[in-house]
Amino acid sequence: MSTLKHKGKGPQALTANGLRKGPVVYLTPDYVWSTDYADALITEDAAAIEKMGETGDRDEDANLIVGPYFIDVEADSGLPARYREKFRMNGPSFDPGQPTHIDHNKARGALIIGGEK
Amino acid sequence: MYRYDEFDHQFVRARTAQFRNQVERRLAGTITEDQFKPLRLMNGLYLQLHAYMLRVAIPYGTLSSKQMRQLGMIADKYDRGYGHFTTRQNIQFNWPELTAVPDILDDLADVEMHAIQTSGNCIRNVTSDPWSGSTADEIEDPRPTCEILRQWSSLHPEFTFLPRKFKIAVNGATEDRAAIRAHDIGIQIVRNDEGEVGYHVLVGGGLGRTPIMAQSLNPFVTREQLLPYLEACMRVYNRYGRRDNKYKARIKILVQEEGIDKFRSEVEKEYAALTPADIAVDQEEIDRITAYFSPPEYEDLSDVDTDYQRALETNAEFKSWNDNNVAAHKIAGYAIANISLKPIDGAPGDITGEQMRSVADMADSFSFGEIRATHEQNLVLANVKKADLFALWMRLKEAKLADDNIGLISDIICCPGMDYCALATARSIPIAQQIYERFKDPARQKAIGEMKIKISGCINACGHHHVGHIGILGLEKAGVENYQVKLGGDATETAAVGAVTGKGFEADELIDAIERMVDLYLDKKEGEERFLDTYRRIGMDPFKEVLYGAA
Numbered sequence: 001m002s003t004l005k006h007k008g009k010g011p012q013a014l015t016a017n018g019l020r021k022g023p024v025v026y027l028t029p030d031y032v033w034s035t036d037y038a039d040a041l042i043t044e045d046a047a048a049i050e051k052m053g054e055t056g057d058r059d060e061d062a063n064l065i066v067g068p069y070f071i072d073v074e075a076d077s078g079l080p081a082r083y084r085e086k087f088r089m090n091g092p093s094f095d096p097g098q099p100t101h102i103d104h105n106k107a108r109g110a111l112i113i114g115g116e117k
Numbered sequence: 118m119y120r121y122d123e124f125d126h127q128f129v130r131a132r133t134a135q136f137r138n139q140v141e142r143r144l145a146g147t148i149t150e151d152q153f154k155p156l157r158l159m160n161g162l163y164l165q166l167h168a169y170m171l172r173v174a175i176p177y178g179t180l181s182s183k184q185m186r187q188l189g190m191i192a193d194k195y196d197r198g199y200g201h202f203t204t205r206q207n208i209q210f211n212w213p214e215l216t217a218v219p220d221i222l223d224d225l226a227d228v229e230m231h232a233i234q235t236s237g238n239c240i241r242n243v244t245s246d247p248w249s250g251s252t253a254d255e256i257e258d259p260r261p262t263c264e265i266l267r268q269w270s271s272l273h274p275e276f277t278f279l280p281r282k283f284k285i286a287v288n289g290a291t292e293d294r295a296a297i298r299a300h301d302i303g304i305q306i307v308r309n310d311e312g313e314v315g316y317h318v319l320v321g322g323g324l325g326r327t328p329i330m331a332q333s334l335n336p337f338v339t340r341e342q343l344l345p346y347l348e349a350c351m352r353v354y355n356r357y358g359r360r361d362n363k364y365k366a367r368i369k370i371l372v373q374e375e376g377i378d379k380f381r382s383e384v385e386k387e388y389a390a391l392t393p394a395d396i397a398v399d400q401e402e403i404d405r406i407t408a409y410f411s412p413p414e415y416e417d418l419s420d421v422d423t424d425y426q427r428a429l430e431t432n433a434e435f436k437s438w439n440d441n442n443v444a445a446h447k448i449a450g451y452a453i454a455n456i457s458l459k460p461i462d463g464a465p466g467d468i469t470g471e472q473m474r475s476v477a478d479m480a481d482s483f484s485f486g487e488i489r490a491t492h493e494q495n496l497v498l499a500n501v502k503k504a505d506l507f508a509l510w511m512r513l514k515e516a517k518l519a520d521d522n523i524g525l526i527s528d529i530i531c532c533p534g535m536d537y538c539a540l541a542t543a544r545s546i547p548i549a550q551q552i553y554e555r556f557k558d559p560a561r562q563k564a565i566g567e568m569k570i571k572i573s574g575c576i577n578a579c580g581h582h583h584v585g586h587i588g589i590l591g592l593e594k595a596g597v598e599n600y601q602v603k604l605g606g607d608a609t610e611t612a613a614v615g616a617v618t619g620k621g622f623e624a625d626e627l628i629d630a631i632e633r634m635v636d637l638y639l640d641k642k643e644g645e646e647r648f649l650d651t652y653r654r655i656g657m658d659p660f661k662e663v664l665y666g667a668a
Binding site for chain 1: 143144145146150164166167168169196197198199211212213214215216463464467469535536537541542544546547550593596597598
């Protein structure tokens with residue numbers, strides 16, 4: 001059984017940071033990790049949530065990701081419910097970096113961690 | 118400035134090699150994240166909201182041009198082209214990858230730098246007055262003392278697992294530019310009636326969720342007694358500091374709960390039980406370290422430079438920068454040039470790699486190759502000839518570093534906030550930018566005069582909001598950013614914790630609220646009063662009235 005608990009209500013997504021590079025990642029329907037929130041698996045299904053939690057534990061043990069945890073997702077918008085998680089999804093609202101966080105992700109495409117790739 | 122000796126080089130290199138091995142083991146999975154996390158934190162590596170963040174120590178805020186260039190190289194090679202100067206005179210890189218950090222630490226070690234003492238429950242990097250050595254109000258240059266404290270505290274085996282982090286600041290001038298009363302231990306260099314130089318030790322200050330100003334522990338500790346005396350303080354804290362509750366673990370809580378007299382008597386007991394000579398540094402070593410900070414080779418100059426005077430008379434823009442950013446130097450013909458890292462379109466404390474190299478070049482041309490970082494997130498060239506100020510200003514303009522707002526309302530201390538920090542509850546950078554935007558008219562800024570606005574994005578208070586003339590604390594209320602306002606804080610020798618005005622403001626109301634308070638001050642000010650002086654004279658009520666309407 002997964003050690004990852006969620007206390008939230010409604011749809012859930014699973015997030016973490018990539019171990020090697022540190023980016024924010026979300027678990028996808030293919031049970032790999034993507035830096036793009038649009039790829040995130042969002043579900044209320046208890047069996048799926050259990051499997052997500054197990055994947056989080058497994059991939060943390062496999063040194064792919066760090067600190068996985070469930071986040072609540074707004075049912076209507078499909079966006080993270082918590083204010084903080086909206087920021088984590090979008091990157092800094094002020095970003096002087098070259099290229100910016102958003103441009104960087106766009107230019108490289110979503111980074112996928114895990115699976116066969 | 119201080120140069121590493123063989124021992125310094127050896128321990129930094131050994132530590133870097135050790136961390137490389139720890140990263141390799143983490144990536145290979147032979148150590149878990151739970152095991153790795155305290156190790157990476159001991160090397161300044163955090164995992165923040167979006168990415169890893171590496172915090173590099175700048176001992177007492179002093180940097181050589183060579184070190185600054187290397188920081189610029191690191192910003193460009195391993196990060197996204199910039200770094201961020203913090204309120205602890207350190208620099209942070211916001212986007213390093215874990216796999217690159219061992220190389221970054223090697224590159225830092227090449228220029229006698231590291232990221233030790235920037236995290237963890239140890240004695241952190243010692244901070245000080247950024248104008249050290251250059252002002253007439255100085256009793257003694259604090260840097261030799263800071264360097265002695267650095268050598269004593271770095272990897273001190275007994276103080277590596279304290280109840281909580283521990284911050285020491287040293288000030289050598291009569292004016293406190295190091296915010297010593299906001300530190301766990303504040304050290305004020307003093308001269309006693311016999312003319313002997315020693316240390317006034319204050320203890321139990323700190324910001325965070327429980328702001329307390331430090332109290333006087335011992336009005337005069339001699340030079341020989343300093344390290345043994347501090348060692349006694351640390352031992353008392355290490356033994357009795359609360360380990361049961363992270364939020365009550367700082368020394369300020371111990372001193373508050375036990376009382377300063379009880380704490381002092383425990384320190385005295387401990388001091389009596391140790392052998393001071395085992396810990397104290399001898400005069401030879403003090404002299405050796407002090408020699409590194411001998412004054413640079415100042416030229417014998419007239420205090421009046423006619424070209425400089427002419428530039429001031431003919432160039433209003435230069436004069437404005439000079440009036441706001443340049444401070445008096447103790448040596449005739451020299452000045453202290455403060456470089457603002459508070460542009461209207463940037464984040465307070467941010468600087469690009471290219472700008473770091475420009476500042477390094479300017480330091481080489483005009484200030485004996487040395488740079489200071491300030492806890493107000495600016496930079497200083499502390500020894501510039503007045504005759505060179507115009508040329509320096511031209512170079513600053515070219516580098517987009519010529520903002521003329523030091524000490525003014527747009528010179529804001531600001532933590533990274535929700536934009537970067539994993540602990541934050543609201544953003545702080547956009548608030549700083551909006552304040553600057555509202556008050557961008559230079560004449561208006563000047564009319565307002567000295568104003569310290571300090572913004573923190575959570576109760577941990579990295580943005581020093583408790584000691585801002587106006588302090589702003591960002592919180593989250595039901596998914597909306599909400600900002601609490603404090604008034605009357607002061608980080609200097611007249612230190613005070615600000616008082617909360619009342620109900621918080623949403624971001625779009627906050628700037629108007631600040632403007633109403635500033636207008637009230639301008640209306641009520643008498644003579645040369647600063648905002649803080651007027652607040653102290655008229656009290657909170659009139660400010661409450663403009664914020665919330667008549668009671």
